[in-house]
Amino acid sequence: MQALDLKFNLSINIHTMKTTILSIAMMLIAVITYAQEKNKKMTFDVNGKCAMCKERIEEAALNVKGVKYANWSIPTHQLDIIMDERKTDAMKIKTAIVAVGHDTKELKATEEAYNSVHPCCRYREDNSDDGQHHDGN
Numbered sequence: 001m002q003a004l005d006l007k008f009n010l011s012i013n014i015h016t017m018k019t020t021i022l023s024i025a026m027m028l029i030a031v032i033t034y035a036q037e038k039n040k041k042m043t044f045d046v047n048g049k050c051a052m053c054k055e056r057i058e059e060a061a062l063n064v065k066g067v068k069y070a071n072w073s074i075p076t077h078q079l080d081i082i083m084d085e086r087k088t089d090a091m092k093i094k095t096a097i098v099a100v101g102h103d104t105k106e107l108k109a110t111e112e113a114y115n116s117v118h119p120c121c122r123y124r125e126d127n128s129d130d131g132q133h134h135d136g137n
């Protein structure tokens with residue numbers, strides 16, 4: 001009789017434990033899903049110079065799955081993004097941007113990618129169109 005009781009209690013405890021672990025896991029998933037925004041806005045610096053750069057940068061960003069909006073400003077070099085955080089992240093977007101030759105703060109374009117941009121877009125050599133950073137007159 002006692003052995004049966006013990007077995008019974010043990011099976012109940014295992015069942016309770018499983019239920020507890022399951023509810024914790026479900027709560028965690030709910031929290032993570034909630035934290036990921038469908039229309040997450042973000043802004044970061046991207047190097048470039050002209051309207052051609054603008055087109056190239058925005059196209060590269062918009063080609064990333066989950067990016068809904070991309071607008072790069074020529075004078076400020078700021079790229080405004082709206083993205084679905086469940087599908088993409090900032091690093092993926094930056095990777096796509098450096099792949100077409102434009103530097104970001106964290107990631108830099110390879111020499112090869114940089115050389116693929118139009119000669120008038122060579123932002124590394126010439127800062128004449130850059131309104132914010134004057135290295136000297």
Ligand SMILES: [Cu+2]
Nearest residue numbers: 050052053121
């Ligand atoms: Cu350009």
